[in-house]
Amino acid sequence: MKNNILIIEDHELTRFGLKTAFEDVEFIGTIYEADSAEKGLELFENNDIQLIIMDLGLPNMNGIDATKKIRAINKDAKIVILTSHNDEKEVINSIKAGANAYCSKEINPQRLVNVVQSVLDGAAWFDPSISHIVLKAATTTQSYEVSPKKSDYNLTARESQILKLITEGYSNTDIANELLVSINTTKAHVASILQKLEVDDRLQAALKAIKNKIV
Structure with missing residues (x-):
């Protein structure tokens, strides 16, 4: 399916x-461009766009306010923030506005493609350098019972290894390449991890792992 x-x-x-990085990507269809939030919102409202x-x-209108407006138009849209700043206030406000990913502009182009693919698949991704800020933002609205023992979750050694990579921002493709296993094997392990941690997605798994000192 093209997105x-x-x-x-x-x-x-x-x-x-950015456009060049995505032009020949198999899962990407039309690439729209805008040099302002206002033009971007107009394009979003008038076209079938899956990810921004x-x-x-x-x-004029900043990216956080634009993210809020896009969320109001379509709550299912995927939004990847790309910025040269890791300001704590901006990170927290981006998460609260509904961003699915937060990346530094220094990110490798292929890594960004992998992030976009992961987000389209339903995952959240945040640059490892801001994981402590993400955790701070999340703990204001989520609470998990603190239990530092890995054994409490019955994670296998491989699942613990994969969970650590998830907390470091690795996509499923990155994990498969790192561990020299298939993407289907990786997805199966991730699904098992989510079930054992009783969370809905990778971001929640990463936050729970960091807060409860599972990894």
Whole structure:
């Protein structure tokens, strides 16, 4: 299935680089571009777009406010924040606005493609450098019973290894490549981890693992 994406970025050179990174990707269909949040919102409302790559430092309306408006239009849209700043307030506000991923502009292009694929598959992804900020934001709205023993969750050695990689921001493809296993094997392990931790997605699993010192 092809997924249409929208790149909202006011710097033309950066926007060109992002478009180039996704042009020959198998699961990407049409690539829309906008140099402002206002133009991006207009494109989003008038086209079938599954995922938005959003810069935060946009002129006039910023990326956080644009994320909120996109969420109001379509709660199922996927939004990847791409920024040169790891400011705590921006990170927390992005999460609260409904971002599915938060990436540094220094991210490797292929890694960004993997992040987008993971987000389209329903995962959340946040740059490992801001994991402590994500945890702080999440613990204001979520509570987990603290239990530092791995054995309490009956994780296998392999599942513990994969869970650690999840907390470091690895996608399923990254994990498969790192551990030299198939993508289907990786997905099966991740599904088992989510079930054992009693969480709904990878982000919740990572947060629970960090907070409860499982990894």
